[in-house]
Amino acid sequence: MTTLADLRELIAARTDHKSDPDRPAAGYLLWDTLIAAGITPSINLSSAGRAISIDLPDGTSIWVTEQADVSHHPDDHEAWTALHHYDPADPLGPYHLIYEGPRNLGHTADTAACVDAISAWITAHTAVGALARHNAYVALPKGVPRDARRASWMIGYAKPGFNGRHPTTPTTRHTPTHLDRHLNTHTERRGACLACNWEGPARRHQNAAIEDALDHTHPGWRDLPTLPQSVGGRNATLLRAYRDATFPPGWFDTGGPLKVWTTTANDWHEHSKAPGGGYLIKVHRPAPAPAAHQQQTLL
Incomplete structure (x- = not known):
């Protein structure tokens, strides 16, 4: 299982900084917030610290970045983007945008909103049965784009x-x-x-x-x-x-x-x-x- 320490190592290697647990990076808070929400993140090894991945039980994956990067300083943060890739081996294959920050929330608020949208999307995507699926669809937050909402099962x-x-x-x-x-x-x-x-x-x-x-x-x-x-x-x-x-x-x-x-x-x-x-x-x-x-x- 990958850890926050692994993420720090990859970010350090990518940005030519020494591995420093105290060095701030926007991806650190995102990682910890996902863990606190009961979501197990992993590292997209193909991008060496530039994306945080969430692997779902059906073999699909959610990638979270800001312009293909998670190593930027929180003060430089603009907005997270979360994509649900239906074929993780093919980044250009079918996917849905499930969160795109409005660029005016700030790092902490945008991270919280992003994780809320991811959590609700995972619930909707993994639900089973008419009631569970439909109620998860109704509970999707406003930050989930229209196309992603339409791609979620509903009655x-x-x-x-x-x-x-x-x-x-x-x-x-x-x-x-x-x-x-x-x-x-x-x-x-x-x-x-x-x-x-x-x-x-x-x-x-x-x-x-x-x-x-x-x-x-x-x-x-x-x-x-x-x-x-x-x-x-x-x-x-x-x-x-x-x-x-x-x-x-x-x-x-x-x-x-x-x-x-x-x-x-x-x-x-x-x-x-x-x-x-x-x-x-x-x-x-x-x-x-x-x-x-x-x-x-x-x-």
Whole structure:
């Protein structure tokens, strides 16, 4: 494990100063503040004291510097920059800016704000489950840039459990929802549950994520019949009777989904539209082609 003494040695070697524990450097306070926040820093050996690294459990890494340097005097400090590199072996690869100081805080205040942003980002990045991820997203400080916020998992806008400003609370029964995150090139979704930490695989389309969530909360839903969206008159009474006879008892009381036919390809599933408040699942069935009519010729 690297230590502050190791950082001092690298800074001394980089700047041609003798190793002096009392020699001030902006990186010393940053290092100690990270340790105090329960974050284990390390040294980016490729830059010999010019960056402090934080290695995350998924193999990604956060680098913190000021213009590729941590050896400057605190009085000369302007602002820390913290980058989350998704491939630490490729500094030019994908990353997100998670903190950039405003240059008017001073060394001590900027270091505290930087570490707060890093701590909140690590919590959001390593959280598991819809509630933990969404509540960590809501708690991200204002210093985290918009693109980084969008890259953090959150409950999809207006989906079950969504609250854009306040923490959400668990439900008493397994309830399907889905998480979103917006990357530079695409948006990812994954099914999730509001009562436990279950999560599905990353998907491109929200319908697939919702269906994964229903596999968790309401197993067997795929085997239930698909019904017309709406019928009138006596047919409506017959349809309800058929539904009640074929669906498990209490299915809709638990928020179970209802599958209905649609002629629109990739029609979005709708929550709260099924009886009992569950998902209305749209199953695509193309409209029948009109019958071909041959032109009659009078002879």
